[in-house]
Amino acid sequence: xxxxxxxxxxxxxxxxxxxxxxxxxxxxxxxxxxxxxxxxxxxxxxxxxxxxxxxxxxxxxxxxxxxxxxxxxxxxxxxxxxxxxxxxxxxxxxxxxxxxxxxxxxxxxxxxxxxxxxxxxxxxxxxxxxxxxxxxxxxxxxxxxxxxxxxxxxxxxxxxxxxxxxxxxxxxxxxxxxxxxxxxxxxxxxxxxxxxxxxxxxxxxxxxxxxxxxxxxxxxxxxxxxxxxxxxxxxxxxxxxxxxxxxxxxxxxxxxxxxxxxxxxxxxxxxxxxxxxxxxxxxxxxxxxxxxxxxxxxxxxxxxxxxxxxxxxxxxxxxxxxxxxxxxxxxxxxxxxxx
Ligand SMILES: Nc1ncnc2c1ncn2[C@@H]1O[C@H](COP(=O)(O)OP(=O)(O)OP(=O)(O)O)[C@@H](O)[C@H]1O
Numbered sequence: 001x002x003x004x005x006x007x008x009x010x011x012x013x014x015x016x017x018x019x020x021x022x023x024x025x026x027x028x029x030x031x032x033x034x035x036x037x038x039x040x041x042x043x044x045x046x047x048x049x050x051x052x053x054x055x056x057x058x059x060x061x062x063x064x065x066x067x068x069x070x071x072x073x074x075x076x077x078x079x080x081x082x083x084x085x086x087x088x089x090x091x092x093x094x095x096x097x098x099x100x101x102x103x104x105x106x107x108x109x110x111x112x113x114x115x116x117x118x119x120x121x122x123x124x125x126x127x128x129x130x131x132x133x134x135x136x137x138x139x140x141x142x143x144x145x146x147x148x149x150x151x152x153x154x155x156x157x158x159x160x161x162x163x164x165x166x167x168x169x170x171x172x173x174x175x176x177x178x179x180x181x182x183x184x185x186x187x188x189x190x191x192x193x194x195x196x197x198x199x200x201x202x203x204x205x206x207x208x209x210x211x212x213x214x215x216x217x218x219x220x221x222x223x224x225x226x227x228x229x230x231x232x233x234x235x236x237x238x239x240x241x242x243x244x245x246x247x248x249x250x251x252x253x254x255x256x257x258x259x260x261x262x263x264x265x266x267x268x269x270x271x272x273x274x275x276x277x278x279x280x281x282x283x284x285x286x287x288x289x290x291x292x293x294x295x296x297x298x299x300x301x302x303x304x305x306x307x308x309x310x311x312x313x314x315x316x317x318x319x320x321x322x323x324x325x326x327x328x329x330x331x332x333x334x335x336x337x338x339x
Pocket of ligand 1: 015037038039040057059060061062063064065066220
């Protein structure tokens, strides 16, 4: 079995002159002293190969700190970070740099630091140049990456001649051209207008199917997280509130904070039949006889249409096996945001 790209076990990071001491004091007294800041506290999570894992939370909740812990840019004050089966704490600087280069293909930021006097093509090829990849090879790979993000026609353009959305695509190409399996994205689309932003999200979803990279994506935007994430971790004040698939977080928020955070979600788009069904025992066998079936993955909008004509729906899995039932009441509650 393939090693998990990233595993975090009880990871904490304090920004303090003496972080270990500050953390001990924080655990015993619940307080920090002036000049000490909590980055993240006791975070455990893992990222599966090929998934898009979203770190979501308000400003200051610890998303960027976590991203820099999981790629070894920061060392944890406590806890363990394991990347592709290797405990980062066991590596010296050189080994760490080598592992990061092998596993991660760079980070995509908002306002990506593009080289202003180099063409789009040379910007993308730059990382390979630093690695000593011969010029013809790196230009060929850079062209492929540019084509992948839809900038094939603009390879000679200087960054300043590109729109904000195009510059962001260029940033993406610059990361994609590198070898690593894991792509880190820190609020890459936040500075873009809403239309361009949605467009680039769509682009990323399409790309993901083609390049098979594992993606860790940071955002404070709920709709972006729900759209892009296979799974989402919601952070508050450095602590994980809930980890789950988008429909799990929306349908079964773990606490009042999560419920409040997801209150504005587009429930019809996010919820699936499986997230609102109840066990078959909930209704009598008689009610199920002749019930219409709906796929477990069907979105709530479709479930609602089917349920509107009355009766109970039988939710079935890929092989047609019964998984649960949905009544009209379940649909109404889900649409209304009830449990
Ligand atoms: N270099 C630093 N020194 C001191 N405190 C820091 C440092 N970097 C981050 N922090 C603190 O750690 C906490 C988490 O910050 P972080 O940047 O990880 O949050 P974030 O969720 O990424 O926020 P944003 O969305 O605003 O970037 C905040 O309280 C922040 O003030």
